[in-house]
Amino acid sequence: MVLSLTCQTINRDVGQKMKTGDDILAACDKAEGLAPDRYPPTLPAKKEPLGAPDWYPFEHEAWPIGEKIRQSLAAAPRLKKDEAIQERIVRVIENRNLRRGRQSFVMALAHSAAAKMKVRIAPFLSDPDIDGHVVDALLKMRAFEFAAEVRPLLESDRTWIRKKAKQYLERAK
Numbered sequence: 001m002v003l004s005l006t007c008q009t010i011n012r013d014v015g016q017k018m019k020t021g022d023d024i025l026a027a028c029d030k031a032e033g034l035a036p037d038r039y040p041p042t043l044p045a046k047k048e049p050l051g052a053p054d055w056y057p058f059e060h061e062a063w064p065i066g067e068k069i070r071q072s073l074a075a076a077p078r079l080k081k082d083e084a085i086q087e088r089i090v091r092v093i094e095n096r097n098l099r100r101g102r103q104s105f106v107m108a109l110a111h112s113a114a115a116k117m118k119v120r121i122a123p124f125l126s127d128p129d130i131d132g133h134v135v136d137a138l139l140k141m142r143a144f145e146f147a148a149e150v151r152p153l154l155e156s157d158r159t160w161i162r163k164k165a166k167q168y169l170e171r172a173k
């Protein structure tokens with residue numbers, strides 16, 4: 001029940017795209033404003049589905065903001081190349097206190113126009129909240145110089161991350 005309400009909320013909120021760079025920058029400010037002052041501990045695992053750790057309310061609020069940005073960038077490719085937007089998105093990603101709420105922000109940078117940001121997001125390959133999303137973004141950026149940092153993800157407990165790491169390493173050869 002909670003999962004379906006969350007999906008409905010995300011779908012409703014994501015439906016409206018941002019039209020300008022200023023809209024995207026303001027959305028990044030809003031997302032960062034949701035971050036607690038201190039890094040929050042991992043919540044206990046839920047009984048369903050898959051026993052994954054529960055999410056904090058701020059993570060549920062931040063994630064659709066990044067998804068809305070991702071969809072807006074897809075709809076307006078000229079905004080993908082805007083370095084001020086890319087920089088601002090990276091600053092959200094660097095705010096570890098947002099935990100998994102940053103996943104969609106990483107996905108918003110998962111395109112070749114953001115390849116300059118690869119050195120800024122690669123350090124997050126060791127962050128279990130967003131590591132798989134970072135591998136995927138680096139793949140889409142065609143940034144294959146991080147094989148050593150990706151290799152440990154072949155041992156991830158999450159199948160999709162192991163597959164992304166394998167894909168990355170095959171392309172990095």
